[in-house]
Amino acid sequence: MAKASVVVPEQVGAAAAAQVGCPCPGTTLFPYPPPRAGIAVRRKCLQAAQQLELGAGLRGGWVESMRASSPTHAKAAAALAAGVDEEHAAWMARHPSALGEFEKVVAASKGKQIVMFLDYDGTLSPIVDDPDAAFMSETMRMAVRSVAKHFPTAIVSGRCRDKVFEFVKLAELYYAGSHGMDIKGPASRHAAAKSPPHNKGVLFQPASEFLPMIEQVHQRLEQATSSIPGAKVENNKFCVSVHFRCVDEKSWGALAETVRRVVREFPRLRLSQGRMVFEVRPTIKWDKGKALEFLLDSLGFADCRDVLPVYIGDDRTDEDAFKVLRRRGQGVGILVSKHPKETSASFSLQEPAEVMEFLLRLVEWNRLSRTRLRL
Numbered sequence: 001m002a003k004a005s006v007v008v009p010e011q012v013g014a015a016a017a018a019q020v021g022c023p024c025p026g027t028t029l030f031p032y033p034p035p036r037a038g039i040a041v042r043r044k045c046l047q048a049a050q051q052l053e054l055g056a057g058l059r060g061g062w063v064e065s066m067r068a069s070s071p072t073h074a075k076a077a078a079a080l081a082a083g084v085d086e087e088h089a090a091w092m093a094r095h096p097s098a099l100g101e102f103e104k105v106v107a108a109s110k111g112k113q114i115v116m117f118l119d120y121d122g123t124l125s126p127i128v129d130d131p132d133a134a135f136m137s138e139t140m141r142m143a144v145r146s147v148a149k150h151f152p153t154a155i156v157s158g159r160c161r162d163k164v165f166e167f168v169k170l171a172e173l174y175y176a177g178s179h180g181m182d183i184k185g186p187a188s189r190h191a192a193a194k195s196p197p198h199n200k201g202v203l204f205q206p207a208s209e210f211l212p213m214i215e216q217v218h219q220r221l222e223q224a225t226s227s228i229p230g231a232k233v234e235n236n237k238f239c240v241s242v243h244f245r246c247v248d249e250k251s252w253g254a255l256a257e258t259v260r261r262v263v264r265e266f267p268r269l270r271l272s273q274g275r276m277v278f279e280v281r282p283t284i285k286w287d288k289g290k291a292l293e294f295l296l297d298s299l300g301f302a303d304c305r306d307v308l309p310v311y312i313g314d315d316r317t318d319e320d321a322f323k324v325l326r327r328r329g330q331g332v333g334i335l336v337s338k339h340p341k342e343t344s345a346s347f348s349l350q351e352p353a354e355v356m357e358f359l360l361r362l363v364e365w366n367r368l369s370r371t372r373l374r375l
């Protein structure tokens with residue numbers, strides 16, 4: 001494991017929260033130990049594609065970048081054709097399987113509290129054409145439920161929080177929707193009683209002022225892309241996704257140009273790219289990495305050496321969280337990918353089925369460790 005040692009974590013989450021106006025920086029929002037029931041909380045082309053910032057001069061590279069966003073598309077096909085297994089082997093040596101190296105992962109947690117962070121699409125559910133049909137299997141749900149019984153567990157997704165909850169359906173988890181811009185803790189009668197009815201259990205929404213703007217850009221994007229067959233615009237509350245998975249490749253240039261033109265009308269919004277999707281979001285300095293730190297702080301682990309955050313994700317937006325773990329020198333970043341990708345994660349898993357296996361092994365390992373301690 002690249003970063004097995006623990007460094008003193010800074011209170012970056014609290015500071016970041018303060019930066020965007022968190023009402024309660026440095027405060028423990030989520031009581032710990034975690035609730036049993038009811039307590040209130042992804043070479044060159046790829047690099048160029050990390051951020052399609054407006055005015056970045058990447059016009060010519062947009063379609064290349066859109067191709068690169070589908071690992072099963074150009075890069076993988078080219079790699080297979082050239083028979084470059086070596087590249088894959090070298091990548092696996094740098095990012096070994098979290099299952100193959102399971103003992104190393106759990107050894108890093110010795111004497112520490114594991115906190116689980118799980119991305120949704122491509123991590124807990126397989127990637128499908130229709131974003132509204134990205135269902136999670138019942139067996140995966142049971143695995144996540146078991147993990148949450150042992151460790152505080154959060155879902156960190158680009159999706160709107162309500163939508164990801166509809167898919168996951170587990171009230172005992174922490175949810176960070178809209179790429180971390182909408183954070184909520186587990187359902188708790190006590191906390192709900194204290195919250196205004198419209199705001200039950202909501203802990204942090206650093207981009208609330210952008211809501212009207214997101215509505216506007218959503219409408220403009222729907223209007224502007226309606227003539228492009230297969231384009232789908234998804235309102236994720238504090239951000240908007242424009243999907244091109246079902247758009248004919250010949251129309252990708254036109255779609256990219258359209259999205260770019262619309263987003264230019266909104267200087268306080270920025271454009272980036274995920275897996276066959278454009279992401280439009282506020283320019284605030286908030287991402288999945290900041291959400292991870294916010295959640296750790298809120299759980300009472302701000303200055304704690306005895307915590308091991310484990311973050312599993314498949315997308316470019318998950319890289320922000322992997323970078324935070326590297327910077328802190330604390331935790332385990334696991335990228336879900338069958339293909340070599342530039343990543344700051346230390347380990348890899350190939351697909352959601354392996355994520356499930358990993359989660360179940362973790363539960364079993366923890367159960368056995370606790371039993372051994374009792375004997």
Ligand SMILES: O=P(O)(O)OC[C@H]1O[C@H](O[C@H]2O[C@H](CO)[C@@H](O)[C@H](O)[C@H]2O)[C@H](O)[C@@H](O)[C@@H]1O
Binds near residue numbers: 122159275315
């Ligand atoms: O952070 P995540 O939970 O991974 O969300 C990122 C985006 O995921 C969804 O889109 C992706 O999955 C779809 C369903 O498999 C697929 O059709 C699409 O091509 C992928 O990009 C979601 O629909 C987006 O809103 C999220 O931003």
